[in-house]
Amino acid sequence: MTTPEIDRTRLGALAEPASGDGRGDDVVFDVRDLSVSYSGNVALKDATLQVRENYVTAFIGPSGCGKSTFIRVFNRMNDLIDGARVEGTVLYHDRDLYGDGVDPVEVRRRIGMVFQKPNPFPKSIYDNIAFGPRVLGMKKGLDERVERALQSAALWDEVKDRLKENALGLSGGQQQRLCIARAIAVEPDVILMDEPASALDPISTSRIEDLIHDLKRSYTIVIVTHNMQQAARVADMTAFFSVEVRDDGGRHGVLVEYDRTTKIFTNPSDRRTEDYVTGRFG
Amino acid sequence: MARVEFQHALDTLEAALQDLGTVSLRAVRGALDALESQDVELCDEVIAFDDEIDDRYHRLEKMVAQLLALETPVAGDLRLVLAILHGGIHLERIGDQSVTIAKLTKLSATLQQRAGLVEGLHEMGERAEEMVRVALDSFASRDVARARSLVELDELIDRTNRRVAGQVLEFVDDPASAEWGMRMIVVSRCIERIGDNAVDIGEQTEFVVTGEFREFGDASH
Numbered sequence: 001m002t003t004p005e006i007d008r009t010r011l012g013a014l015a016e017p018a019s020g021d022g023r024g025d026d027v028v029f030d031v032r033d034l035s036v037s038y039s040g041n042v043a044l045k046d047a048t049l050q051v052r053e054n055y056v057t058a059f060i061g062p063s064g065c066g067k068s069t070f071i072r073v074f075n076r077m078n079d080l081i082d083g084a085r086v087e088g089t090v091l092y093h094d095r096d097l098y099g100d101g102v103d104p105v106e107v108r109r110r111i112g113m114v115f116q117k118p119n120p121f122p123k124s125i126y127d128n129i130a131f132g133p134r135v136l137g138m139k140k141g142l143d144e145r146v147e148r149a150l151q152s153a154a155l156w157d158e159v160k161d162r163l164k165e166n167a168l169g170l171s172g173g174q175q176q177r178l179c180i181a182r183a184i185a186v187e188p189d190v191i192l193m194d195e196p197a198s199a200l201d202p203i204s205t206s207r208i209e210d211l212i213h214d215l216k217r218s219y220t221i222v223i224v225t226h227n228m229q230q231a232a233r234v235a236d237m238t239a240f241f242s243v244e245v246r247d248d249g250g251r252h253g254v255l256v257e258y259d260r261t262t263k264i265f266t267n268p269s270d271r272r273t274e275d276y277v278t279g280r281f282g
Numbered sequence: 283m284a285r286v287e288f289q290h291a292l293d294t295l296e297a298a299l300q301d302l303g304t305v306s307l308r309a310v311r312g313a314l315d316a317l318e319s320q321d322v323e324l325c326d327e328v329i330a331f332d333d334e335i336d337d338r339y340h341r342l343e344k345m346v347a348q349l350l351a352l353e354t355p356v357a358g359d360l361r362l363v364l365a366i367l368h369g370g371i372h373l374e375r376i377g378d379q380s381v382t383i384a385k386l387t388k389l390s391a392t393l394q395q396r397a398g399l400v401e402g403l404h405e406m407g408e409r410a411e412e413m414v415r416v417a418l419d420s421f422a423s424r425d426v427a428r429a430r431s432l433v434e435l436d437e438l439i440d441r442t443n444r445r446v447a448g449q450v451l452e453f454v455d456d457p458a459s460a461e462w463g464m465r466m467i468v469v470s471r472c473i474e475r476i477g478d479n480a481v482d483i484g485e486q487t488e489f490v491v492t493g494e495f496r497e498f499g500d501a502s503h
């Protein structure tokens with residue numbers, strides 16, 4: 001039997017894997033040789049990666065490898081920590097994020113953050129969402145804005161009849177979605193999430209994961225997670241960080257491997273990644 | 283090393299694949315012996331033995347399903363589990379080919395054999411058996427080069443298979459041997475398929491080691 005000659009050029013879309021939905025075409029953050037230290041102690045060394053637009057990018061790695069340190073670089077949260085020093089280049093849409101004349105407050109509006117522990121203000125559900133827009137002078141159509149944010153965070157149906165109630169009366173999972181709604185309300189470009197589901201039960205966790213899938217259509221998302229299956233489920237790209245021990249006994253985080261999530265979880269290039277994702281680490 | 287239990291489960295799974303390989307090879311040998319000696323009883327044994335192979339395959343499949351559900355293997359572990367499942371499917375098929383050989387042998391047990399062709403089939407059968415052994419060994423030792431050598435072995439079988447039809451045509455006018463000859467064309471094809479299955483297992487070895495899946499040689503075997 002002979003192999004029939006196949007003219008691949010004529011197969012069109014069949015020959016090429018679908019390029020997807022157009023997400024990921026542009027670079028949002030271009031990070032080069034990033035190092036961060038706290039009072040002279042290096043926490044993260046020489047990390048280089050690009051975060052793509054409308055992608056979910058996951059940071060994984062053992063405790064202390066610098067995931068939170070890194071994610072805080074994206075919205076200049078490290079500026080608020082005494083003794084923190086950021087070196088290297090961080091371009092945000094081709095502009096130097098740490099350049100002169102960049103207003104950290106404006107940065108934090110464009111680049112919102114959701115933390116591990118839900119941290120609503122001890123105010124009404126409505127005021128939690130309305131706070132950011134009010135501060136930023138987005139006072140027009142505030143009710144609609146609050147509703148839209150709650151809808152996007154998949155919380156509207158559960159709270160629409162109790163908007164005046166105190167947010168602290170919500171369940172943990174609801175509080176976390178409220179915090180996501182709060183981040184969305186100021187129309188950010190990027191949402192950073194540092195272990196957003198680690199304090200939640202499995203059902204709330206999967207709601208947050210569904211939410212992330214919805215949100216990536218409109219936002220670029222960077223998420224830190226200790227749950228590797230979560231990274232595998234939600235992320236387009238995954239960065240694996242590890243801790244390196246120096247000769248002087250000090251330890252710092254390094255970026256070991258950054259690639260498509262499917263690659264990281266089916267055929268990682270680095271032995272350390274393989275050991276970590278297969279649970280053979282340590 | 284962490285995950286000791288998990289590693290143990292992987293080792294058990296791999297042993298189950300080799301075990302399935304051993305019983306499949308036993309079926310091949312039985313079918314080939316029965317073919318040469320036109321031994322109807324042995325044919326029946328080979329046919330009945332297929333349940334044994336199927337059972338083992340289903341057990342393997344169940345172990346894979348459990349491992350995937352409970353341990354969610356990733357990276358090299360995931361590739362190994364998938365490759366074992368694939369390998370298992372191919373071994374089960376080798377069992378099926380042996381059954382077909384046995385059934386055809388039974389149907390033609392009273393017919394006149396032709397010594398030249400029997401010899402050719404015998405040689406082909408031995409090569410196919412050897413290929414299955416190479417496939418299993420190279421999988422166990424993750425020896426990609428050895429797995430790739432299956433392509434050349436397969437080429438030899440393919441060549442013999444192509445000659446069989448011509449040989450049968452030569453004596454097809456002899457009513458005493460014509461029917462036997464027609465059946466042997468299918469037997470030859472079955473042996474050739476066993477070789478193909480061995481090549482497919484070889485491809486799984488490469489997948490486990492490199493993460494790349496490539497068909498060895500041309501896709502049309």
Ligand SMILES: Nc1ncnc2c1ncn2[C@@H]1O[C@H](COP(=O)(O)OP(=O)(O)OP(=O)(O)O)[C@@H](O)[C@H]1O
Nearest residue numbers: 038043061062063064065066067068069070081253
């Ligand atoms: N505010 C801080 N002041 C001083 N050192 C800090 C500070 N935050 C982090 N570090 C140090 O930087 C290193 C990296 O910490 P980081 O919190 O970024 O790790 P992580 O990967 O997020 O860990 P985890 O998974 O436990 O959250 C650690 O050695 C930590 O002690």
Ligand SMILES: [Mg+2]
Nearest residue numbers: 067068069224
């Ligand atoms: Mg952290």
